[in-house]
Amino acid sequence: MQxxxxxxxxxxxxxxxxxxxLLExxxxxxxxxxxxxAFLDNYSETLPACVLLDIRMPGMGGLAVQDALRERGSQLPIIFVSAHADVPIVVRAFRGGAVDFIEKPYNEQLLLDSVQRALRLNQRPSASSPQTAEVQERLTQLTSRERDVLLPLVQGYSNREIAEQLGVSVKTVDxxxxxVMKRMQATSLPALVGMAIGVGLIEPFKLQAR
Incomplete structure (x- = not known):
């Protein structure tokens, strides 16, 4: 076995x-x-593989590398890692086909689990995948007020902006x-955004401007 x-x-x-x-x-x-x-000059798709890709790097950043891979028709699953994750960046990464987005410093087992999932993939999970069904089920368990907070949250609005929209205090939004994070079993905001995109809850091309 390779x-x-x-x-x-x-x-x-x-x-x-x-x-x-850790991987070895x-x-x-x-x-x-x-x-x-350097990665683009040397990688190969002849063996089962995936890519752990940092967002912020001198010269060519992670999103630019993702764009270059897409232009080449690459099928390599991409997991982004970053200490600087905001919603527009996360959404752009998932829109480009990323399979996961993990914040630094990362939990080792979380990273390993994500890598193993990525290695089993040739493309992003379809809308009918078991994983998507699980996320849909979690959504149905949210109260109406929790859904009111979820949508602007994954669109990139701050807690203060959400509080103003809903006419409640920032403490209430917190x-x-x-x-929402607990009910959706989301370990981070990027993970929550990925779920929302995966089930079609938000349109990736319509983001809150920053």
Missing amino acids: QQRVYVVDDDQGMLDSTVW SVGLQAIPYTSGQ LYRSR
Whole structure:
């Protein structure tokens, strides 16, 4: 059986080394690159693989690398990692076909689980996938007020802006936001945005301007 490989693209050498060590500790072949261009010049799609791609890098950033891969017709699943995640960036990443978006510093098991899912994929899950059905089921469990908070939240509005829209206090929005995250089983805002896009709750091309 061919060893599965993970391309790790990150300009932070310390983060790169620790991620490579983590992946190799579970038997994966980790191939490191410190720049997006170096990765694009050397990657191959002849073996099962996925890409762990940092968003912010000198020169060519992660989103630009994603665009370049799409232009080449690449089918490599992409997992973005970033310490600087805001909703427009997350939505653009998912709109471009990313399979996950993980915030730094990441939980090691969360990252490994995401990599294993990505390696099983040739493309993003379809709308009829079991994962999407699970998210739909969680949505039905939200109260009307929780849904009122969920929609502007994944569109990129701040808690204060949501409070103004709903005519409630910021503290109340904080409470409902916490409940939404728990009911949706979302470990982060990027994860929640990914769910919303996956089930068609929000239109990726209509974002709150920043």
